[in-house]
Amino acid sequence: MSGSSVVSLAFVQLSVLFPVLLMWLCGAGNGVRFPMKRKLASSLALIALLFTSSGPLVAHHGNSAYDERNPITLKGTVTDFVWANPHTQIYLDVTNEKGTVAHWGIESQSPAVLTRNGWTRHSLNPGDHIAITLIPAKNGAPVGFSGTTLGKVVLSDGRVLTMQQR
Amino acid sequence: MNRAFDPGAKVRIRLAGSIFALMAIFAVSFDVRAQTRGQKSDPAKNRTAAVPRRDLSGVWLMQPGSGGQGPGGKMPAMTAWGQSRFDSNKPGFGPRATPNGNDPILQCDPMGFPRILYVITPFEFTAIPGRMLMLFEHDHVWREIWTDGRSLPSDPDPTWYGHAVGRWADDYTFVVESTGYDERTWLSAEGEPNSDALRLEERYHRVDLDTIEFILKIDDPKVFTNTWVADKRILKRRPNTEILASYCVASEENSFKLKIREPAAEPGKNEK
Numbered sequence: 271m272s273g274s275s276v277v278s279l280a281f282v283q284l285s286v287l288f289p290v291l292l293m294w295l296c297g298a299g300n301g302v303r304f305p306m307k308r309k310l311a312s313s314l315a316l317i318a319l320l321f322t323s324s325g326p327l328v329a330h331h332g333n334s335a336y337d338e339r340n341p342i343t344l345k346g347t348v349t350d351f352v353w354a355n356p357h358t359q360i361y362l363d364v365t366n367e368k369g370t371v372a373h374w375g376i377e378s379q380s381p382a383v384l385t386r387n388g389w390t391r392h393s394l395n396p397g398d399h400i401a402i403t404l405i406p407a408k409n410g411a412p413v414g415f416s417g418t419t420l421g422k423v424v425l426s427d428g429r430v431l432t433m434q435q436r
Numbered sequence: 437m438n439r440a441f442d443p444g445a446k447v448r449i450r451l452a453g454s455i456f457a458l459m460a461i462f463a464v465s466f467d468v469r470a471q472t473r474g475q476k477s478d479p480a481k482n483r484t485a486a487v488p489r490r491d492l493s494g495v496w497l498m499q500p501g502s503g504g505q506g507p508g509g510k511m512p513a514m515t516a517w518g519q520s521r522f523d524s525n526k527p528g529f530g531p532r533a534t535p536n537g538n539d540p541i542l543q544c545d546p547m548g549f550p551r552i553l554y555v556i557t558p559f560e561f562t563a564i565p566g567r568m569l570m571l572f573e574h575d576h577v578w579r580e581i582w583t584d585g586r587s588l589p590s591d592p593d594p595t596w597y598g599h600a601v602g603r604w605a606d607d608y609t610f611v612v613e614s615t616g617y618d619e620r621t622w623l624s625a626e627g628e629p630n631s632d633a634l635r636l637e638e639r640y641h642r643v644d645l646d647t648i649e650f651i652l653k654i655d656d657p658k659v660f661t662n663t664w665v666a667d668k669r670i671l672k673r674r675p676n677t678e679i680l681a682s683y684c685v686a687s688e689e690n691s692f693k694l695k696i697r698e699p700a701a702e703p704g705k706n707e708k
Contacts, residue, residue, distance in 0.1 A: 332528025332625070335535035335700040354688040356544075359696065375696045382557075382573060382682035409704025413696045436497060436556050 285359045316321040336405040343403045344374060351394035356380050360394060360402065360416070360423075372412050375429065376404050379417040379433045387435050485645045489607045492561040492568070495679060496648065496671040498554060501585060505529055505554045506624020507652055507666030516586060518659030521629035530626030535701035537624070539627070542622060542693070544684035546596035547575055548621030549614070550652060554669075560679050568602050573679045580637075582613050592616030594632045605639070612638040623654065631658035646673040 346364035358381055362374045378384065381391070394400065403425040404416035416423070416433070423431040469680040502508045514522060526537030541547055547555070566584035581602040592599050592615060600614035617634045637653040650672040654664035 330541075331537075332533050332537075333699075334528055334533035353681040354692065355685045356689060357692045357696075359692060375699070377692065377696050380682045382680035385680055386677075407700040407704075409700065409702055411699040411702065411704055413700045436558065 276376060333405065333418070335407055336407070337408045338405050338418070341403055341405050342414075342417075343368070343401055345401045346374065346397040348394050348396055348400060349373070350396060351391070353381055353391040358384055362400070362402065364412075373412070374412045376402060376414050376416050378415070378421065383417075384433055387431070387433050389431055389433070393431060394423070400424060404433050440656070476642075485607060487642055487644055490604050490610075491563075492610055492642060492648065493563060495558050495560045495674040495677045497558045497674050498556055498650075499670040499672055500556065501669045502667050503554065503669070504625070505556070506626050506628065507550065507554070507654065507664065508669075509665055509667040511628065512660040512662035512664050514660060515658060518629060518631075518656075521659070522627060525622060525627035525629060527622070527625060527627035532627065537627075537699065538624065539625070541684060542689070543553060544686040546577065546617065546618075546690050548596045549579060549598055549637075550654075551622055551624055552577070553650075557682065558674055558677055558679060568612075571679050573682050576679075576681045576683055581614075588615050594618040596621060596636075598636070608642045610640045610642075612636070612640070614638075621649065629659055630654075630656050633658045640671075647671070648673075 301371055306426065344362060344364050346362040349363055350359075350364040352359040352361070357377045358379065360376045360378060361433070362376060364372045364374055366372065379387075384393075402416050403422050404414035405418060405421055406414040415421070419434055425431070524538075525697070526532070526534050526539070528534065528537050528539055528542075552572050552574055553559070555574045559573060560569075560571040562569050562571065563583075566582065568579070568581040568583055570579040572578065577597065579597045579600065581600040583602050587600060588601055589599055594616055596618050598614040599616040600612050602610055602612040605611045614636045615620075615634065617630060617632065619629070619631045619634075621630060622628060623630050634654070634656040636655075639649075639650075640649045641649045643649055650669045650671055652666040654660070654666065
């Protein structure tokens with residue numbers, strides 16, 4: 271997993287853990303009576319939970335086939351970029367350390383959403399070397415979804431393509 | 437106050453305050469980032485700007501809410517028929533999510549109303565004589581709300597987006613009543629059904645230049661034993677945003693299904 275995806279994942283996990291940590295810090299659950307400050311802090315914790323619970327962007331048909339808790343970043347060579355509705359698709363050859371090539375199929379957001387985020391149908395081309403962050407299929411198949419708040423593509427020249435703006 | 441039981445409370449409260457401040461910085465930075473991506477809007481200025489009278493025109497985006505891609509709120513108990521329909525619906529979202537369900541949109545069937553409103557995709561209100569139009573980016577469909585004083589049809593043939601009439605309850609609240617919906621649609625991405633007896637009341641209350649409060653009431657006596665009052669949701673104006681063409685193209689969806697959706701849904705050896 272790349273450094274950037276580790277950082278992104280760490281942020282998501284901290285977003286979930288912060289409110290829980292805050293409640294613990296306030297003394298909830300340890301039998302201590304709540305003074306006013308603590309009630310205030312508990313309220314702030316609840317607000318914090320609301321801030322962080324809007325959830326990730328989802329695929330057209332839902333994300334239940336994908337492992338949202340364990341996003342990965344793949345480095346590989348684009349074999350095709352399909353500008354289709356309702357899902358764009360990125361096909362990628364990924365070579366592992368043993369030299370074995372796996373052919374991945376990755377869905378992303380619709381052309382309209384990608385357009386709003388600055389993409390065009392020419393943003394990716396066969397032969398491009400990219401790093402793509404995605405949530406993989408739970409069943410181990412070489413397919414995934416790059417379109418959540420973590421989804422992004424880093425091109426070989428360092429440009430970053432995202433898809434969060436609706 | 438009984439701090440004798442917890443001598444570390446003061447330290448923890450201070451630490452909690454620091455953590456909350458950090459979270460607030462994160463939240464504000466995300467909000468700023470969202471505002472600067474393709475939108476030239478000044479929220480503080482717009483909150484104090486004059487609210488347009490009897491005017492909802494513009495591009496709007498439903499904000500995330502407790503109902504996710506659906507009405508939210510307390511769903512009433514279902515009738516036996518409604519429960520049977522609900523049980524047979526296999527959604528891709530929510531607590532009953534399954535990877536390869538039977539959501540009608542997987543066939544590119546029309547999403548219908550009100551479900552399409554809860555997809556986090558922009559739509560545009562525009563008024564023309566006798567009608568208010570809703571132009572949805574999703575599926576690139578439009579819905580017309582008649583404002584010429586006509587009544588709802590008494591025995592309408594069902595349609596995917598229903599028959600709707602609207603009126604201004606006051607200068608800032610537009611109320612829509614509708615009926616005549618096709619019962620093949622789902623009310624939300626989580627599979628709640630509706631029947632051809634569905635009636636909706638929508639209230640769009642414009643509270644400032646950039647904000648509409650939206651309240652939906654769902655009456656469907658074939659499906660629910662009572663009125664379903666949805667959670668209030670917020671619509672935010674999207675200045676300088678154009679409605680783009682986003683379709684569900686059956687041939688492209690079928691190709692995608694074979695290459696990605698079905699392989700992702702097949703049981704596998706490495707399944708977690």
